[in-house]
Amino acid sequence: MKANTRKFEVLRVSILSHCSFACVYCAPKNKPDRTDFYPKIHYLNPELLESKIRLLTSHIQLKEVHLTGGEPTLHKDLVLLIQKLKEISIDEIAITSNGFFEDGLIQKMKLAGLTRMNFSLDSFSQSGFERLSDRKLPVERLLKRILEAKTFGLDVKVNCTVLKGFNESEILNLLQWAGENEIPIRFLEFMKMGPLQEEHSNCFYSAEEIRETIHSQYNFRPYPTAPDSTATYHITDEGFIFGIIANHTEPFCEGCNRLRMDSLGRIYGCLSDQTSFDLPSEPSDVPFVLEQAMETKKTQFTGSELSMKFIGG
Structure with missing residues (x-):
């Protein structure tokens, strides 16, 4: 890859293309995904x-592989996938x-090599x-799962996608619960991806509005990031840690080190570009494909018609 550009260090893998939920910002029932992307x-x-x-690891230094979906716990071979990553010496999984998901899965994943769990x-x-x-x-079942993961010694984070008219009034309660349980919480701007492209502006709640909401009850200062x-992290006077992921209003594209892979093994260089690439079987051809993927990276997040669940959301 070009020496004067960014480099891939984190791989996000969508290990399956469906989910057990139909969240309004990802897969609403009345807004089906385009079947030309994933017909089944x-x-x-x-x-x-x-x-x-x-x-990939024969050409780039991957410091983390992040398994997503869809809902990755629906994959019947999830534990085996984690084991294989561990065998390849991926440090952060x-x-x-x-x-x-089923009882006992967290412990199985931990024993297989999992190091972190993020919960929506x-x-x-x-x-x-x-x-x-x-x-x-x-x-309540979700809240218990989050705490369970923490008891097994996993690094745990909570993600909250904020949508105007849906959950902006819950930001303070979510921050308090996460903070009291010593779990960092990240508030995400609603991303212009997939089925809700046209309604994006109606539901959008900005990073500045999130900070103003939190500041109405808490004093906070920057936290090492x-x-x-x-995410850009902050800490309240009470010690509650929160981050804000602001793809739209405060983009971080210039520092992006992420490569994505879908459930067919195709790679994507940028979340705002639905161009995919097949990794060649010949190792000597891999650098050229990685360079092509890198060239799709944008300097500004624009979104895509492709739903997040297909490319490691």
């Missing part, structure tokens, strides 16, 4: 993942989940949770 459900084969990762928690109230997820499931972090 796909699961990433463990052997395919291993071969692709070995190809993370997963993002909605928290609704968009509402603290039962009614808000049902409205956002389109599922009549107890939000890694240069390649997607």
Whole structure:
């Protein structure tokens, strides 16, 4: 790859192309995904993942592989996928989940090599949770899963996508719960991806509005943030740590070090570009494909028609 450009260090892998939820910002029932992208459900084969990762690590230094979806815990070979990443000597292995999965899975993933779990928690109230997820499931079960992951010694973070008219009034309650349980929470600007492109402006709640909401009850100051972090972190006087991921109003594209892979093993260089690339079987051809993927990276986030669940959201 070009020496004067950014480099890929984090790989986000969508290990399957569907989810058990139909969240309003990702897969609303009345706004189906374009079938020309993914005409059917796909699961990433463990052997395919291993071969692709070995190809990549022969040319780039991956410091983290993050398994996503869809909902990755629906993958029947999830533990095996984690084991294979561990065998390839990936130091940081993370997963993002909605928290609704079988008992005992967290311990199995931890033993296989998992180091971090991110949980999507968009509402603290039962009614808000049902409205956002389109599922009549107890939000209390999700809260218990988050705490369970922490008891197993995993690095745990909580993600909340903020949508105007849906959950902006819950920001303070979510921050308090996460802070009291010593879990960093990240508030995300609603991203212009997939089915809700046209309605984006109606639901958008900016990073500045999130900070103003938090400042109405808490004093906070900057908290150390890694240069390649997607979030800008702060800490309240009470010691509550929160981050804000502001793709639209405060883009961090210039420092992006992420490469993405879908459930077919295709790679994407940028979240704002739906161009995909097949990794060649010949190792000597990999650098050229990686350079092509790098050239798709934008300097400003613009979004895409492709839903987040297909490319490691």
